[in-house]
Amino acid sequence: MVEKKEDLINYLETMLKIRYFEEKVSELLGKDLIKGTSHIYIGEESVAVGAIAAIREDDYIASTHRGHGHCLAKGGELKKMMAELCGRATGYCKGRGGSMHIADVAKGNLGATGIVGSNIPVATGAALSMKMQKMDRVVLCFFGDGASNTGGFHESLNMASVWKLPVIYICENNLYGMSVSVKRALSVTDIAVRAVSYNMPGEIVDGMNVLEVKEVVAKAVRRARKGDGPSLIECKTYRYYGHSRSDPRVYRTREEEAEWKKKDPVESFKKKLLEEDVVTEEEIDNLEESIQQEVNEATEYALSSPWPSVDELTCDVFFTG
Amino acid sequence: MREIFYWQALNEALREEMKRDEHVFIMGEDVGPYGGAYGVTRGLYKEFGDERVRDTAISEAAIAGAAAGAAMTGMRPVAEIMSIDFSTIAMDQLVNIAAKNRYMFGGKTTVPMVMRTQGGTGRGVAGHHSQSLEAWFVHVPGLYVIMPSTSYDAKGLLKTAIRDDNPVIFIEHKMLYMTKGNVPEEEYTIPLGRADIKRKGNDVTVVAYSRMVLLALEAAGELEKEGISLEVIDVRTLKPLDMDMILDSVRKTNRVIIVSEACKTGGVAGEIAAQIAEKGFDYLDAPIIRVAAADVPIPMSPVLEKAAVPSVEKIIEAVKKVIS
Ligand SMILES: Cc1ncc(C[n+]2csc(CCOP(=O)(O)OP(=O)(O)O)c2C)c(N)n1
Ligand SMILES: [Mg+2]
Numbered sequence: 001m002v003e004k005k006e007d008l009i010n011y012l013e014t015m016l017k018i019r020y021f022e023e024k025v026s027e028l029l030g031k032d033l034i035k036g037t038s039h040i041y042i043g044e045e046s047v048a049v050g051a052i053a054a055i056r057e058d059d060y061i062a063s064t065h066r067g068h069g070h071c072l073a074k075g076g077e078l079k080k081m082m083a084e085l086c087g088r089a090t091g092y093c094k095g096r097g098g099s100m101h102i103a104d105v106a107k108g109n110l111g112a113t114g115i116v117g118s119n120i121p122v123a124t125g126a127a128l129s130m131k132m133q134k135m136d137r138v139v140l141c142f143f144g145d146g147a148s149n150t151g152g153f154h155e156s157l158n159m160a161s162v163w164k165l166p167v168i169y170i171c172e173n174n175l176y177g178m179s180v181s182v183k184r185a186l187s188v189t190d191i192a193v194r195a196v197s198y199n200m201p202g203e204i205v206d207g208m209n210v211l212e213v214k215e216v217v218a219k220a221v222r223r224a225r226k227g228d229g230p231s232l233i234e235c236k237t238y239r240y241y242g243h244s245r246s247d248p249r250v251y252r253t254r255e256e257e258a259e260w261k262k263k264d265p266v267e268s269f270k271k272k273l274l275e276e277d278v279v280t281e282e283e284i285d286n287l288e289e290s291i292q293q294e295v296n297e298a299t300e301y302a303l304s305s306p307w308p309s310v311d312e313l314t315c316d317v318f319f320t321g
Numbered sequence: 322m323r324e325i326f327y328w329q330a331l332n333e334a335l336r337e338e339m340k341r342d343e344h345v346f347i348m349g350e351d352v353g354p355y356g357g358a359y360g361v362t363r364g365l366y367k368e369f370g371d372e373r374v375r376d377t378a379i380s381e382a383a384i385a386g387a388a389a390g391a392a393m394t395g396m397r398p399v400a401e402i403m404s405i406d407f408s409t410i411a412m413d414q415l416v417n418i419a420a421k422n423r424y425m426f427g428g429k430t431t432v433p434m435v436m437r438t439q440g441g442t443g444r445g446v447a448g449h450h451s452q453s454l455e456a457w458f459v460h461v462p463g464l465y466v467i468m469p470s471t472s473y474d475a476k477g478l479l480k481t482a483i484r485d486d487n488p489v490i491f492i493e494h495k496m497l498y499m500t501k502g503n504v505p506e507e508e509y510t511i512p513l514g515r516a517d518i519k520r521k522g523n524d525v526t527v528v529a530y531s532r533m534v535l536l537a538l539e540a541a542g543e544l545e546k547e548g549i550s551l552e553v554i555d556v557r558t559l560k561p562l563d564m565d566m567i568l569d570s571v572r573k574t575n576r577v578i579i580v581s582e583a584c585k586t587g588g589v590a591g592e593i594a595a596q597i598a599e600k601g602f603d604y605l606d607a608p609i610i611r612v613a614a615a616d617v618p619i620p621m622s623p624v625l626e627k628a629a630v631p632s633v634e635k636i637i638e639a640v641k642k643v644i645s
Binding site: 114 | 350351353354355358376377378379380381382383406407409410444445446447448449450615616617618620621622623624625628629
């Protein structure tokens with residue numbers, strides 16, 4: 001499929017946004033300006049950007065504890081995200097959720113979650129809802145290799161297949177669930193083969209290549225929109241940073257990390273666009289500078305935003321009209 | 322006596338029990354080479370190998386259920402659920418299987434397993450990583466529930482839990498791992514169902530458990546300056562519950578506050594209050610006060626998180642109210 005120039009630049013822009021945002025988050029965590037924990041998406045940018053490029057604005061996504069990339073790719077705003085991570089009243093969730101609970105429901109992001117795998121049944125339910133309401137929207141459900149070992153994953157895939165639901169399960173296989181390698185935690189090498197048990201297509205894709213991800217997801221989206229049911233897509237990818245704050249990464253080698261970084265999704269895409277004369281060096285420089293600027297502004301906005309009011313501590317526990 | 326961290330005390334208990342009984346083994350997420358999310362199993366993988374220190378997939382239901390099955394057939398598993406928040410997924414196996422099998426099978430089996438987990442607030446990790454869900458477990462017939470506040474108690478009670486032939490839910494606190502306390506070199510265990518007076522006093526009884534004991538002790542130190550004397554009772558084991566010690570104290574002070582980090586409604590503090598009212602109503606000179614968390618999912622923002630749960634100030638305020 002031939003991509004329009006502006007779309008290609010858009011993908012690069014969003015990937016850069018994710019990368020710079022995450023670098024800043026990591027810096028702020030180090031300075032304790034962000035409390036709690038954050039799971040950094042760097043290395044996996046092309047999965048969120050490629051997959052979300054394949055859906056419409058009114059489609060849904062369901063995100064994970066490593067969710068900043070999903071949120072940004074679905075049109076999330078840097079300012080509201082950074083403010084949320086900093087626990088401020090101006091954040092997406094009024095500072096109540098923080099990194100692990102970012103949701104942007106208005107933009108179709110049904111939310112991140114701190115319980116690994118818990119978004120998989122939710123995505124399945126959203127797809128059921130679309131089908132019952134005869135809407136042609138689809139749901140993209142992101143989750144990790146680790147999450148594919150939860151009961152909820154298996155129950156959901158079965159249910160979605162039986163009911164032919166418009167949901168695309170996107171596994172971000174970054175080879176580890178915290179410290180545990182897929183080699184020690186999974187009964188299979190390729191998670192995509194689990195699709196066979198649930199009688200749906202299972203595809204493996206290079207998760208470091210944004211256009212490949214987009215193409216494979218687009219095919220599954222067409223199938224889902226037609227009413228032919230769900231698919232499972234496994235994106236082979238890698239998280240560059242530790243699992244979360246203060247992870248010395250003893251469970252993997254620096255050599256393995258270096259190997260994966262050679263396939264860097266952002267750098268390789270940049271290179272491709274330059275080689276194909278889609279952009280010039282200068283355009284890339286300008287783009288990078290303006291995104292850095294945006295991230296810095298978002299950070300200033302977040303850090304100068306007010307704390308939530310203690311008087312509102314118990315608001316929104318229930319809907320009260 | 323030497324001082325060691327709470328996590329080290331737990332680590333020693335595990336090591337000693339694994340050495341003492343080859344049927345004791347550990348399974349859970351990241352308990353192997355990584356040494357556990359809070360470092361409690363550090364070094365054990367190296368010492369005992371991957372047969373007895375098993376990293377699992379992210380499969381809480383299977384961890385809990387497999388522990389029950391192994392326990393019914395000769396092993397003594399210590400299963401780790403990384404956060405009590407994830408015990409929701411293990412709940413069916415814990416509540417319907419581990420807790421009930423002995424009774425439902427006419428006393429023909431035992432389920433000698435421990436589920437270690439941790440809970441509580443203090444790290445800004447929001448509503449899926451900060452809960453205090455002990456009341457759920459206390460409510461289930463057939464489960465013992467332990468929540469130690471010190472290194473000494475953590476070690477002695479974990480050893481007892483591992484040796485006990487019943488399923489035990491052992492709940493640690495994320496903010497206690499790096500606290501230090503006296504622990505003797507010699508072997509010891511602490512019986513279940515025995516509370517501990519952490520500070521003697523005359524004016525008000527403060528009943529607390531887990532990290533709330535530390536806050537109660539701090540409040541006691543503050544109030545001493547004003548001539549108010551608190552008796553701080555650490556419940557230690559929520560089930561079995563040592564009501565005798567609590568009632569003895571209330572008989573002396575005639576005033577009682579119960580401090581819990583869990584949501585106030587339907588919590589263990591309410592259970593303790595009910596038992597005091599049932600068995601010790603005549604000792605009371607003032608209504609019982611519960612200092613507990615607001616009925617709200619724990620918010621991430623540090624200002625809200627702090628406001629949601631008990632603090633030294635809130636305990637002091639309650640003490641002043643109960644003596645006024
Ligand atoms: C139910 C549950 N179990 C355990 C955890 C602790 N935990 C948080 S992230 C994580 C690893 C998740 O691995 P994976 O699904 O592969 O996602 P990744 O972090 O690699 O993106 C674990 C074990 C959790 N948050 N929820
Ligand atoms: Mg993973």
